[in-house]
Each structure stands twice: as structure tokens, then as C-alpha cells.
Amino acid sequence: MLPEVASWSRRRTSRAEDWPPHSLSAAKGAARISVVLPARDEEATVGAIVAAIRTDLVERIPLVDEIVVVDSRSRDRTAAVAAAAGAKVVAQDAVLPGQGRMSGKGEALWKSLAATTGDLIVFVDADLRGFTSSYVTGLLGPLLADPSVGYVKGCYDRPLIDGDRRAEGGGGRVTELVARPLINLHWPLLAGVVQPLGGEYAGRRALLERLPFVTGYGVELGLLLDVCQDSGLDAIAQVDLGRRVHSHQSTEALGAMSGQIMLTAWSRLERQGRMIPLGAPATALTQFRRVPDGHDARTSDVAVGERPPMIEVPGYASARTLSPGRG
Ligand SMILES: O=c1ccn([C@@H]2O[C@H](COP(=O)(O)OP(=O)(O)O)[C@@H](O)[C@H]2O)c(=O)[nH]1
Ligand SMILES: O=C(O)[C@@H](COP(=O)(O)O)O[C@H]1O[C@H](CO)[C@@H](O)[C@H](O)[C@H]1O
Secondary structure: OOHHHHHHHHHHEEEHHHOOHHHHHHHHOOOOEEEEEEEOOOOOOHHHHHHHHHHHHHHHOOOOOEEEEEEOOOOOOHHHHHHHOOOEEEEHHHOOHHHOOOOOHHHHHHHHHOOOOOOEEEEOOOOEEOOOOHHHHHHHHHHHHOOOOOEEEEEEEOOEEEOOEEEOOOOOHHHHHHHHHHHHHHOHHHOOOOOOOOOOEEEEHHHHOOOOEEOOOOHHHHHHHHHHHHHOHHHEEEEEEEEOEEOOOOHHHHHHHHHHHHHHHHHHHHHOOOOOOOOOOOOEEEEEEEEOOEEEEEEEEOOOOEEOOHHHOOOHHHHOOOOOOOO
């Protein structure tokens, strides 16, 4: 690890318990805080997450101003369960409809900027098990304590728990096999970020709205690289949130996710003028499944789209109630 990365890690890494809720409430001042959950078919888990945030950080301590679930074309009862738990629910395609329909987690997160009013925005996946509101307070701590921090990533132990299959440290497969090697090869300044793809992170709206959002699963890598490019490594902090258990996708699905991560990395290398002219990479990914007489080849398109900085979108300002407060 580069000396400047080791120094950054010492200075910018804390733990959730370093940020007790009552101290944050005092530090909040006039800043508004939104918590956003992107949710596609998460009826089994979204309610408990929303309820924990509402109970601990809205009702017991007035820290969070709104909990917004972005319903990302769910086919189950995600929206109803989230609303019953106390969240404001917005349909991804109903936000800024004039901007057309794109797909993926990044699209849901980009649209959330136009559906929220917070000066600080916390993103939490909706498929977490064993979620505690300390995830939210941990992520808010550095933002409320230090105006020079613009973006905070959560980090945690990531077991692979799938039915009766359990492997401590086995989670974060795309992180360990794709994202971390790519970051160390091409962006070693970010090699100290423990969970670059983690789905729990927070940022200042004033920063997030001036960055593009990759629409698929490249959103976390795209934002991390773009925040560092825009504001420098020292604008990033990370908080140890303990342990994260979530619903796992299949290896095949993570193969497609990996393709999106690689395409996102490629786009940033090209944008940073670091690509020898190779020509645009193909976006068709062929994977194989065993069938009785051999293997069935299945080709999917892992192309990712990209949304422009929300600040450039006509109608953005009117899409949300402008709120007073510091960014
Ligand atoms: O098109 C999508 C894909 C995912 N998600 C949500 O984004 C989070 C992370 O997605 P997922 O669990 O599929 O990724 P993983 O954690 O398995 O990498 C979850 O809350 C999903 O419901 C979403 O809102 N829209
Ligand atoms: O970190 C990872 O390797 C992937 C897959 O995690 P698992 O191997 O299923 O624990 O999960 C993350 O990656 C996605 C792409 O950035 C994020 O959107 C998810 O929130 C995050 O869980």
C-alpha cells in the first residue's frame, strides 16, 4: 500500500461506535438528512430496515428527515411493505419521466437525487439481514463532523450465507475477484478502501449531484473513482460498520455484474486518457449452463449506461423541494 494511502487510512477510518446518535443529532444543525433504499423485489427485508431507521433515528432521536425507498420495478410487495413500515416510496420510472427509462441499481440511485431533499444522503441496500441503525449513524458521523469529508463508505465483515452454505469472509466475491484487483492495478490511491463496492455509503448532495451515475451495478465503482477524481482521496472517509449479511446472487449473475464493473473501469480509464486506443470493448457476455447433451450458451448484454450529473438535468431543482440547510 502506498505510504499516502496508509496515512489516509489511519486518518480517515473510524468505527460506527465512534459516532453515537445523540452527538450526531447535536451536530446536525440545519442540515437535512435523507436515507435512500434502492429496492427491487425486497419485500422480505425492506420493512425491517425501514422500521429500524424510523424507530431509532426519526422517532427516538430526530436525526433522519426522510426515508425514501426507490421501487426499482419490483414484481413483489416491496412498495407496500416499505410504505407500511413508514418509508416514502417512489417508483424509479415515475421520477423525472422526461428523462426516459434506464435500468439498474445506479438508475434507482440517480433518480433518488430528484426524489429527496436531504443535504446529506445515505444509501442502504434493501436486502440486508441483521441491519442496525448504527450503519446510518456510522456513515453520517464523518460528514457531520468534518466539512472536508464529502463521501463515506461503509466497511464490514462479509460472510457468504446462502441457505445452509456459510463461509466467513466468503462474501464480496466481485469485490475480491474483480474490483479490488482493478483498483490496485489502475487506481492504487484507492487501495485502502476496504469495501469499494459496498452498498452502504453516504455523501453530500452538493457533491453527488455534480457527478455522473453509472446505471447498472457499476454505480459504486463509478462514484468512488469519480469522487476521488473530483475531490481527492482526502474527501473520502470509511467507517467500520461491523458485519454485513445480505441476499446473495448466483455466480452467473455476478458474472454479469463483473462485466458491468469492468466496463465501468474501462470507461474511467478512457476518460482519464489512460487507454491505448483499443476500440470500445464488446458488451456481449456469453455464459454456459450444463444441459443433458452438453452446454447451453447464453449471451447477455452487460453494457452499462450513464446518467449525467443531476445538476445538469432540466427540472431537477423543481423535482425536489429545495430545503434550507448546509450541504
Ligand atoms: O435494478 C436494480 C438492481 C438492484 N437494486 C437494489 O440494489 C441493492 C443491491 O442489489 P443486489 O442485492 O442485487 O446486489 P448484490 O448485493 O447482490 O451485489 C438491493 O437493495 C437491490 O434491491 C435495485 O434497486 N435495482
Ligand atoms: O461486493 C460484491 O462483490 C457484490 C456481491 O457480493 P456477494 O459476493 O454476493 O457477497 O456486492 C456488492 O456489489 C454491488 C456492485 O457494486 C453493489 O451494488 C452491492 O450493493 C454490493 O452488495
